[in-house]
Amino acid sequence: xxxxxxxxxxxxxxxxxxxxxxxxxxxxxxxxxxxxxxxxxxxxxxxxxxxxxxxxxxxxxxxxxxxxxxxxxxxxxxxxxxxxxxxxxxxxxxxxxxxxxxxxxxxxxxxxxxxxxxxxxxxxxxxxxxxxxxxxxxxxxxxxxxxxxxxxxxxxxxxxxxxxxxxxxxxxxxxxxxxxxxxxxxxxxxxxxxxxxxxxxxxxxxxxxxxxxxxxxxxxxxxxxxxxxxxxxxxxxxxxxxxxxxxxxxxxxxxxxxxxxxxxxxxxxxxxxxx
Amino acid sequence: xxxxxxxxxxxxxxxxxxxxxxxxxxxxxxxxxxxxxxxxxxxxxxxxxxxxxxxxxxxxxxxxxxxxxxxxxxxxxxxxxxxxxxxxxxxxxxxxxxxxxxxxxxxxxxxxxxxxxxxxxxxxxxxxxxxxxxxxxxxxxxxxxxxxxxxxxxxxxxxxxxxxxxxxxxxxxxxxxxxxxxxxxxxxxxxxxxxxxxxxxxxxxxxxxxxxxxxxxxxxxxxxxxxxx
Ligand SMILES: Nc1ncnc2c1ncn2[C@@H]1O[C@H](COP(=O)(O)OP(=O)(O)OP(=O)(O)O)[C@@H](O)[C@H]1O
Ligand SMILES: [Mg+2]
Numbered sequence: 001x002x003x004x005x006x007x008x009x010x011x012x013x014x015x016x017x018x019x020x021x022x023x024x025x026x027x028x029x030x031x032x033x034x035x036x037x038x039x040x041x042x043x044x045x046x047x048x049x050x051x052x053x054x055x056x057x058x059x060x061x062x063x064x065x066x067x068x069x070x071x072x073x074x075x076x077x078x079x080x081x082x083x084x085x086x087x088x089x090x091x092x093x094x095x096x097x098x099x100x101x102x103x104x105x106x107x108x109x110x111x112x113x114x115x116x117x118x119x120x121x122x123x124x125x126x127x128x129x130x131x132x133x134x135x136x137x138x139x140x141x142x143x144x145x146x147x148x149x150x151x152x153x154x155x156x157x158x159x160x161x162x163x164x165x166x167x168x169x170x171x172x173x174x175x176x177x178x179x180x181x182x183x184x185x186x187x188x189x190x191x192x193x194x195x196x197x198x199x200x201x202x203x204x205x206x207x208x209x210x211x212x213x214x215x216x217x218x219x220x221x222x223x224x225x226x227x228x229x230x231x232x233x234x235x236x237x238x239x240x241x242x243x244x245x246x247x248x249x250x251x252x253x254x255x256x257x258x259x260x261x262x263x264x265x266x267x268x269x270x271x272x273x274x275x
Numbered sequence: 276x277x278x279x280x281x282x283x284x285x286x287x288x289x290x291x292x293x294x295x296x297x298x299x300x301x302x303x304x305x306x307x308x309x310x311x312x313x314x315x316x317x318x319x320x321x322x323x324x325x326x327x328x329x330x331x332x333x334x335x336x337x338x339x340x341x342x343x344x345x346x347x348x349x350x351x352x353x354x355x356x357x358x359x360x361x362x363x364x365x366x367x368x369x370x371x372x373x374x375x376x377x378x379x380x381x382x383x384x385x386x387x388x389x390x391x392x393x394x395x396x397x398x399x400x401x402x403x404x405x406x407x408x409x410x411x412x413x414x415x416x417x418x419x420x421x422x423x424x425x426x427x428x429x430x431x432x433x434x435x436x437x438x439x440x441x442x443x444x445x446x447x448x449x450x451x452x453x454x455x456x457x458x459x460x461x462x463x464x465x466x467x468x469x470x471x472x473x474x475x476x477x478x479x480x481x482x483x484x485x486x487x488x489x490x491x492x493x494x495x496x497x498x499x500x501x502x503x504x
Contacts, residue, residue, distance in 0.1 A: 076397050103403030113394035117416045117493050127402035130412050161495020172398075179402060 024051040026085070027183045027214045028073060033082035035068055042068045044238035046082070050183065055215045057225040057246075059265060060235035066218040069235070070185045073216070074105045087182040103131055106176025110188040112168040114160040120147060120171045121156040124178045131179065146174040150204050166197030170204055177208075184208065186217040222266045226250065234258045285468050288455050295451030296472050302368055302437040302447060303476075307430055309373025314380030318418070319410060321381065322388040332381070339378035345439055347371050352443045368440035368447075372433065379429055380422075387421035388414060420496045427484040434476055448472060 028050040035043040042065040050056050058066050071077035073084055075091050075098050084092045091101040115123050124143035128134040134142070147153045150170040160168055169189055176184060186205070190198040202224050209215060209228045219225065225232055226246045233243040234253075242249070242258045250266070253259045313335075320332035339347065351374075352367035362370065391414055399409035441450035452469040456462045 071397075074401055076400060099400075099403045099405050102401060105401070107398070107401035109394060109398065111392075111394055113392070113398035115395065115398070115413055115417075116496050117413075117420065126412060127404070130408050131403040159494045161493075175398075175402070 024053065025087075026050070027052050027054075027087055028216065029083075029085040030069075030073065031083050033069070033072055033084065034080050035065070035072060035077065036080055042238055043072070043079070046235075046238075046240060048233065048240065050214060050216055052214055053212045054230045055209045055217065055228050056231045056233055057229040058216065058218045058233045058235060059220060059225070059261070060241075061261070064235050065238045066235055067187050070107070070187050070216065070218060073185060074102045074107055076107075099131070103127075103179050104182045106173075106179060106181035106184045108169070108172050108176055108184065108186045108189045110192050112160070112165070112172045112192070114163075114168050114172055114175070116160050119157050119159055120152060120163065120167075123160070123171055124175045127175065127179050143174075143178055146178045147171070149177065150174045151200075164197060165193045166200045169193065169201045173201075173204055173208075183214040183216060186215065186219065188218050188220075190219065190221060220265050220268070222262075232262075234261060236261070281464055284459070284461060284464055288459075288465060288468065291451050291455060292448060292468060292472055295446060295448035296476065298365070298446060299434065299437050299448040299473075300476060302365070302372060302440060302445070303430075303434045305369050306372030306376055306437070307433050309369065310376025310380045310429070310433075313374065313377030315384055317377060317381035318384035318388060321385050323406070323410070336378045336381050339375055340382075344371065344375050344436060345442065347375055348439060348443065364440075364443050364445045367443060368437070368445045372436060372440075375436075376429060376433055380426065383422040383425035383429065384418055386425065387418035390421050391417050417496060420491055420493065423484075423488055423491065427481070427488070430480050430484060431477055434473065434480060 026049055028048070030046055030048040033043050033046040033048075034041070046065075046069055048056075048069075058069070060066055068077055072079045073086070073091075075084070079092060082092070083090060086101050087104050089101050089104075090096060091098060114120075115126065118126060121140060121143050124146050125139040128139040128142060129136065132139075144153060144156060147156055150173055152167060152170055152174065155163060155167060155171070160171075163171065173184075173189075189205070190201050193201065198221070202221060205215070205217070205224070206228055217224075217229075229246050231243055232246050232249040234241045234249070234255075234257075236257065242253055242255045244253070249258065250262055253262065317332045317335060320328050321336070324332065348368065348371035351371050352362065352364070355361070395413055395417070396406075396409050399413045400406070404412070437447055438449040440447050441453060444450060446454075448469055452465050455465050459465070
């Protein structure tokens, strides 16, 4: 993957285009994002920027607001304060065409959330038909291509209940990819899977990353993070504690808390390091 | 009483009873249809709506489920004319059965909707579907399947409930039976014939619903099919 500076990427506006990476388009930008549920403040002011082709892995303890952050980026959860831009369009702007901007982000959920009443093929085709208004034949053809991309064209006519967890998640990835998103959001895509099924999903994600897809991934698969991530973001208590490239984050983090957490998580969710 | 005499009697009254049965079937199917038209939106208003529309939907369901069907029928047929609304007997019966069924169907569909995980709506919206599109393409087809067994029961109840229409002299199956009894004074054979015709209708309804359930059956969206004949 590309080499990124250890510093968090600076906002586009400050004009300091030092290296190649900073010239790349900003696909997601989050600024001053806050969200509370009742009296519980879950996000306390998040600033984050993801550039084209970047793979950012978000880690952090349970209940820290990682899922909430992802859900705010496509407005499945409405933030209380702050702004979110996706591919240049502000989804949090008043009067923004939320459905249209949402279609630019693909989301993959921990529990797959495949549409139970549709075959694998139709799960992938439905967004094309309903949202993009693509005619039936064409939609099915493109859906088949997406299934091939995740290696599941042979399961096109199976219903979700007839698929393994790993296959479900791969169909879910194909479903999101079919919409031709500018960024893919993954919320713990492998944590509901039996250990022997995790690999096939990570393989698909690695392939996506190598094809240049911009990805924001909440995951504790440290092997994947070390191998694929351009940047690791460590969140705790509704704030970003530290972020940086994997080698720096793992070997020389600035904050003691980062070191402690990544050490612990690496011991549980380690994996082969190919970095 | 000789067996041949009974058969001859039944043969004599059968055409009249069958004319009543046709009205029974018409009332039941039209009542179910009206119930569906009222019940589906009511279910979605209760599940997804807010404010006044949701309140009205809840009020409708609670008011209907909290009062006897006969009272509802009498209000429509004898009460509404005071407000200048007069309906033919058949229409009054149809409205009462349909409005009543709508409240129950709403609850069956709401049960179906609520059995669908919130993740389905989230996934649909994440693809860029509006809430309405998600309801139409993702929630409704699943809620419909989940509600089918309860809906089958509703269809069977509906056929039986049409018999209350005899109270406002709609010439359906039971009303015909009553008339025949007053002509011939042979209640046992007449009522047995009436009951047998109801049985046949209900058997056909159960078979039909079984076909519908098989037609829409999808692995993983569970509804029991083999409990009914
Ligand atoms: N819709 C909601 N209503 C109320 N509270 C919520 C809601 N969604 C999340 N929360 C709460 O917000 C906090 C952060 O949740 P979130 O799911 O974002 O954390 P997370 O970092 O993804 O945790 P995990 O690793 O367990 O998935 C939790 O305390 C959670 O209970
Ligand atoms: Mg989470």
